[in-house]
Amino acid sequence: MPYNCVCLIKQVPDTKKISGQAMNDDGTVNRAALPAIFNPEDLNALETALQIKERYGGTVTAITMGLPSAADILRESLYRGADDAILVTDRKCAASDTLATSYIISCAVKKLDYDIVLCGRQAIDGDTAQVGPQLAEKLGITPITYMEELQELANGRITVRRAIENGWQKVRTKLPVLLTVTDEANEPRVPAAKFIMKYKNAMAPIEVEKAIRNDNTALDEQAVKQLIEDEIRVLEEKNLLIKQWDLGFLEADINWCGRSGSPTKVHRIQSVVLTAKGSKEVEPTESGVSDMVHELIKEKTIA
Amino acid sequence: MISVNRQGEVWVFAEQNEGKLADTPLELMSKARKLADKLGVKLAAVLMGDQVSELAERLVQYGADKVYLIEHHLLEHYQANTYAKTLHDLIHKYEPQVVLCGATINGRDLAPRVASSVKAGLTADCTDLQIGDHEVKATKEVHKNLLFQVRPAFGGNIIATIINYDRWPQMATVREGVMPMPEPDVSRKGQIVEEKATLTKEDLLVEILDQHTRPKKVDLKAARVIVAGGAGVGSKDNFRVIWDLANALGAAPAATRAAVDLGFIDKDHQVGQTGTTVRPSLYIAAGVSGAIQHQAGMSDSQKIIAINNDPDAPIFQIAHYKICGDLNDIVPKMIKAIKERI
Ligand SMILES: Cc1cc2nc3c(=O)[nH]c(=O)nc-3n(C[C@H](O)[C@H](O)[C@H](O)COP(=O)(O)OP(=O)(O)OC[C@H]3O[C@@H](n4cnc5c(N)ncnc54)[C@H](O)[C@@H]3O)c2cc1C
Numbered sequence: 001m002p003y004n005c006v007c008l009i010k011q012v013p014d015t016k017k018i019s020g021q022a023m024n025d026d027g028t029v030n031r032a033a034l035p036a037i038f039n040p041e042d043l044n045a046l047e048t049a050l051q052i053k054e055r056y057g058g059t060v061t062a063i064t065m066g067l068p069s070a071a072d073i074l075r076e077s078l079y080r081g082a083d084d085a086i087l088v089t090d091r092k093c094a095a096s097d098t099l100a101t102s103y104i105i106s107c108a109v110k111k112l113d114y115d116i117v118l119c120g121r122q123a124i125d126g127d128t129a130q131v132g133p134q135l136a137e138k139l140g141i142t143p144i145t146y147m148e149e150l151q152e153l154a155n156g157r158i159t160v161r162r163a164i165e166n167g168w169q170k171v172r173t174k175l176p177v178l179l180t181v182t183d184e185a186n187e188p189r190v191p192a193a194k195f196i197m198k199y200k201n202a203m204a205p206i207e208v209e210k211a212i213r214n215d216n217t218a219l220d221e222q223a224v225k226q227l228i229e230d231e232i233r234v235l236e237e238k239n240l241l242i243k244q245w246d247l248g249f250l251e252a253d254i255n256w257c258g259r260s261g262s263p264t265k266v267h268r269i270q271s272v273v274l275t276a277k278g279s280k281e282v283e284p285t286e287s288g289v290s291d292m293v294h295e296l297i298k299e300k301t302i303a
Numbered sequence: 304m305i306s307v308n309r310q311g312e313v314w315v316f317a318e319q320n321e322g323k324l325a326d327t328p329l330e331l332m333s334k335a336r337k338l339a340d341k342l343g344v345k346l347a348a349v350l351m352g353d354q355v356s357e358l359a360e361r362l363v364q365y366g367a368d369k370v371y372l373i374e375h376h377l378l379e380h381y382q383a384n385t386y387a388k389t390l391h392d393l394i395h396k397y398e399p400q401v402v403l404c405g406a407t408i409n410g411r412d413l414a415p416r417v418a419s420s421v422k423a424g425l426t427a428d429c430t431d432l433q434i435g436d437h438e439v440k441a442t443k444e445v446h447k448n449l450l451f452q453v454r455p456a457f458g459g460n461i462i463a464t465i466i467n468y469d470r471w472p473q474m475a476t477v478r479e480g481v482m483p484m485p486e487p488d489v490s491r492k493g494q495i496v497e498e499k500a501t502l503t504k505e506d507l508l509v510e511i512l513d514q515h516t517r518p519k520k521v522d523l524k525a526a527r528v529i530v531a532g533g534a535g536v537g538s539k540d541n542f543r544v545i546w547d548l549a550n551a552l553g554a555a556p557a558a559t560r561a562a563v564d565l566g567f568i569d570k571d572h573q574v575g576q577t578g579t580t581v582r583p584s585l586y587i588a589a590g591v592s593g594a595i596q597h598q599a600g601m602s603d604s605q606k607i608i609a610i611n612n613d614p615d616a617p618i619f620q621i622a623h624y625k626i627c628g629d630l631n632d633i634v635p636k637m638i639k640a641i642k643e644r645i
Pocket of ligand 1: 015250406422455532533534535536558559560561562573574575577578579589591592593594595596597600610611612613628629631632
């Protein structure tokens with residue numbers, strides 16, 4: 001029996017490569033200052049979806065909410081075997097916290113036909129692990145978080161092993177389900193050459209527009225618009241168009257999106273500087289070390 | 304969503320598994336007690352399960368004024384749906400101003416689901432909680448006595464203070480070990496409030512077919528002295544020097560994530576943002592660079608000894624004793640000195 005999988009992915013700043021100027025004064029992230037990558041555990045979610053497709057048939061749709069540049073990870077998903085890619089992008093999405101984000105994404109997922117929704121356990125920029133469970137609540141479907149292994153999929157039921165504190169449990173539930181997938185679950189595949197060939201020109205309308213405007217600064221607005229329209233139609237015919245949805249298309253209630261839809265606000269941001277009060281250099285010699293040990297015993301730090 | 308309710312209580316979700324209270328809610332009690340006192344409201348623990356009433360007294364001893372006790376056979380095992388539904392209903396009934404949860408796997412499963420259905424804000428993995436005022440810059444409006452939810456963000460590179468002034472309750476999860484465990488006071492008295500859960504079998508969305516837990520290989524949180532080795536130790540074989548020093552001191556052996564990833568030692572020993580948070584009397588770091596994510600788990604140690612052959616290693620910035628040299632030379636000298644003295 002085929003299953004339709006919807007996989008939620010996020011483009012994140014590579015927090016391992018963080019540099020000093022990554023924050024704006026208002027406490028938001030200056031994403032431009034950091035390399036942007038495919039959130040690692042979302043690759044595990046995508047891999048799970050692709051394995052389901054290979055085994056049982058069905059489709060894999062990758063969705064992301066983000067800036068136009070997030071089309072990069074949608075292409076990355078197509079290169080790995082996803083069938084369809086959707087970019088949810090809108091200025092009014094800006095400053096969404098997890099509650100607003102899960103609301104917006106729920107509006108998008110509701111437009112799709114799905115059996116299984118997959119997310120990475122958490123994203124490395126916020127490490128909150130909140131959007132998955134919140135999305136499941138908004139879709140009214142069963143969440144299974146911290147999935148470590150997909151064990152069985154049969155008769156409309158799914159069995160997985162998930163992490164619990166200091167151990168694991170094996171659980172079964174009826175579809176539809178939302179899974180959040182950990183990096184234990186599998187080894188994500190690398191892009192396949194045949195899909196790179198097929199999809200290297202896949203683009204979202206906003207990217208098409210930007211490219212055409214850049215290349216045709218001399219043309220008048222009407223002509224530019226025509227070029228954009230034509231190019232989008234060509235891509236669509238070749239099945240190379242990354243779908244692009246805005247909040248209007250999603251019929252989302254603006255009050256629950258962006259800043260107004262986000263109960264959490266930033267009060268303050270501090271960069272981390274930790275320093276010890278009163279420190280000593282210890283000579284790396286037998287007597288230096290011995291004196292230190294003696295001192296620690298005397299003050300009863302070591303018994 | 305509930306509106307701002309200044310009389311609302313401070314709540315702690317008292318996670319229990321198999322009839323045993325988890326550590327995190329107990330650790331949270333001391334901080335929650337302070338928050339409630341500052342706000343002049345009651346501190347309540349929310350205890351759910353099947354036949355768990357004997358745990359209620361303990362929550363009082365750890366600082367609760369009140370325990371909401373919800374017993375139901377469908378609450379025997381934690382499940383997102385049944386627990387979230389019950390907590391959701393209780394929040395609507397009593398309108399607490401603050402709801403805190405341990406950032407355990409269950410807490411991180413439950414809290415977002417409840418926040419979503421209640422339409423409240425939630426901050427994950429806080430390392431500190433305080434009460435303070437916030438001025439909205441645009442309107443100059445001042446919101447008094449808010450919950451300041453302090454957490455590392457961006458892979459631990461910054462500390463953000465998050466607030467939530469219009470849609471309550473103010474919800475936060477707190478990582479295990481971040482708050483010190485309070486001493487129970489057996490003479491404390493509190494009120495036990497029994498509540499009913501309205502659940503049917505249809506609410507049990509998931510079947511638990513099998514479950515397996517094992518005790519942690521090491522109890523880092525309880526250790527007075529910790530000896531941590533990093534990637535600089537070089538190999539699993541050479542990690543012996545860390546075990547030897549730990550043995551000489553009666554200390555617990557620990558490691559950085561890099562050392563764990565290299566297979567030098569089991570993940571149970573990892574200290575840091577994605578490992579255990581510790582606050583021992585003495586923390587010895589050998590061959591540890593002192594990445595911010597590692598510091599997040601150990602910078603509250605009372606004394607820190609750093610052994611590193613790179614004089615610019617960041618660990619030296621927070622060390623009380625800085626030993627610049629090769630750990631393979633220094634650690635044996637330490638073991639020798641300890642054996643001579645003790
Ligand atoms: C989201 C996220 C979460 C993370 N969570 C954690 C976490 O929970 N815990 C954690 O520890 N890390 C965590 N990390 C990883 C962290 O960023 C560092 O990579 C890691 O702590 C480095 O470990 P290390 O100090 O052992 O290795 P390194 O940074 O490689 O340092 C090795 C050190 O050993 C020294 N050295 C080498 N040889 C010798 C010698 N012979 N004698 C003395 N010194 C020597 C070197 O000078 C160097 O300073 C996390 C990272 C991210 C992005």
